[in-house]
Amino acid sequence: MSLSIGELAKQAGVAIDTVRFYERNGLLAPAGRLASGYRRYGAEELKRLRFIRRAKVLGFSLDDIRSLLALSAERDVARVRAAAQRKLGNIELRITELERIRSGLRTLIDACPGHGRSEACPILNALSQEQDA
Amino acid sequence: MSLSIGELAKQAGVAIDTVRFYERNGLLAPAGRLASGYRRYGAEELKRLRFIRRAKVLGFSLDDIRSLLALSAERDVARVRAAAQRKLGNIELRITELERIRSGLRTLIDACPGHGRSEACPILNALSQEQDA
DNA sequence: TTGCACCCTGGACCTGGGTCCAGAGTCAAG
DNA sequence: CTTGACTCTGGACCCAGGTCCAGGGTGCAA
Numbered sequence: 001m002s003l004s005i006g007e008l009a010k011q012a013g014v015a016i017d018t019v020r021f022y023e024r025n026g027l028l029a030p031a032g033r034l035a036s037g038y039r040r041y042g043a044e045e046l047k048r049l050r051f052i053r054r055a056k057v058l059g060f061s062l063d064d065i066r067s068l069l070a071l072s073a074e075r076d077v078a079r080v081r082a083a084a085q086r087k088l089g090n091i092e093l094r095i096t097e098l099e100r101i102r103s104g105l106r107t108l109i110d111a112c113p114g115h116g117r118s119e120a121c122p123i124l125n126a127l128s129q130e131q132d133a
Numbered sequence: 134m135s136l137s138i139g140e141l142a143k144q145a146g147v148a149i150d151t152v153r154f155y156e157r158n159g160l161l162a163p164a165g166r167l168a169s170g171y172r173r174y175g176a177e178e179l180k181r182l183r184f185i186r187r188a189k190v191l192g193f194s195l196d197d198i199r200s201l202l203a204l205s206a207e208r209d210v211a212r213v214r215a216a217a218q219r220k221l222g223n224i225e226l227r228i229t230e231l232e233r234i235r236s237g238l239r240t241l242i243d244a245c246p247g248h249g250r251s252e253a254c255p256i257l258n259a260l261s262q263e264q265d266a
Numbered sequence: 267t268t269g270c271a272c273c274c275t276g277g278a279c280c281t282g283g284g285t286c287c288a289g290a291g292t293c294a295a296g
Numbered sequence: 297c298t299t300g301a302c303t304c305t306g307g308a309c310c311c312a313g314g315t316c317c318a319g320g321g322t323g324c325a326a
Contacts, residue, residue, distance in 0.1 A: 004302075004303080005302090005303070006301095006302065006303080015284085015285075016302095016303085017284070017285055017286075018283085018284065018285085020304095020305095021283075021284060021285085025283090034292095036291080036292055036293085036303080036304085037291085037292090037303080037304060037305095038292075038293090038302085038303055038304075039303085039304090047261055050261075051260045051261050054259065054260050055260055056283095057234075058234055058237055058238055058260075059231075059234045059238070061282075061283090062282075062283070062284095063282090068260070072251070072257050072260075072261075075250075075251035076251075077245070077246075077247060077248055077249060077250075077251050077253075077254045077257070078247050078248055080245075080251075080254060080256050080257060081242060081245045081247045081254070081256060084238055084241060084242050084245070084256050085242055087238060088235065088238045088239065088242060091231055091234055091235050091238065092235060094231055095228060095231045095232065095235065098192075098224055098227055098228045098231070099228065101190075101191055101192045101224055102221065102224050102225060102228065104191055105191060105192075105217055105220060105221045105224065106221065108217060109214060109217050109218055109221060112210065112213075112214045112217070113210075114210060114211050114214045115210055115211055116210060117208075117210075118205070118208035118209075118210050118213075120210075121210045121213060121214070123213050123214060123217050124205050124210070124213060126187065127184045127187050127188055127191075127201070127205075128180060128183075128184050128205075137272075137273080138272095138273070139271095139272065139273080148314085148315075149272095149273085150314070150315055150316075151313085151314065151315085153274095153275095154313075154314060154315085158313090167322095169273080169274085169321075169322055169323085170273080170274060170275095170321080170322090171272090171273055171274075171322075171323090172273085172274090194312075194313090195312075195313070196312095
């Protein structure tokens with residue numbers, strides 16, 4: 001099984017430019033080349049590219065993924081697990097932050113009649129008021 | 134009460150460059166100037182700058198804030214409320230998305246013993262497997 | 267008057283994760 | 297052999313939301 005960059009990209013569900021971008025940025029090893037200079041890929045690279053795609057879905061940055069790939073190559077299960085846990089931690093942080101924002105917005109919206117004097121609009125007031133942080 | 138850009142920035146808790154950036158980008162009206170060309174601000178501008186800061190905390194983009202400020206000037210309570218509701222909607226969307234990610238990560242971490250053969254690591258397997266997303 | 271902190275401008279640069287482009291070369295079907 | 301689809305390269309550009317810089321001009325206190 002040997003793939004051109006276009007076939008690889010298609011099978012992995014990414015754009016061709018993205019494959020080259022990943023190569024430039026060390027997420028994929030430099031591809032083998034034909035005499036013409038065309039890149040050639042095998043099953044390994046397809047797996048790796050799909051790994052990257054899945055990790056991105058789980059919220060890992062490309063930087064994270066570079067580490068994950070290195071850890072995976074070293075078969076360092078403990079550190080892979082730790083990395084996943086750290087990522088879980090900051091996903092949780094982001095959720096908490098968004099929930100705080102959500103409840104702030106909800107309170108304001110619920111208190112706003114949606115009509116009448118703008119001085120009575122709690123949304124505008126909350127944003128304008130001197131009080132608070 | 135009359136403030137230099139530095140005093141304004143300090144009292145609003147933003148950087149001087151940010152104030153100029155907001156002016157360039159239409160979030161603050163062009164400031165009044167001294168004969169020297171120095172910008173001069175009053176209480177109104179401080180309020181407006183704080184409004185911007187608070188709206189950002191609530192998850193509004195600068196684009197959103199531009200609209201919010203316009204709506205506020207028009208005292209259009211209904212549309213302010215609607216904008217807040219839209220924003221709430223996409224905050225909720227982001228929360229849901231992150232929760233999905235969180236539960237995926239949790240499942241994987243819980244299933245991973247944290248040691249042993251890398252072939253048995255569900256995290257690595259989930260990322261590598263053909264079965265996929 | 268000197269010295270230092272402050273302010274002015276336009277424009278470059280940053281992060282992340284790509285995307286797009288021109289101009290040139292290559293592959294394969296017919 | 298031609299044609300159309302594919303690939304190559306380096307580099308520019310995109311988004312948001314700023315941040316930083318050089319090379320100047322000001323304000324004010326001692």
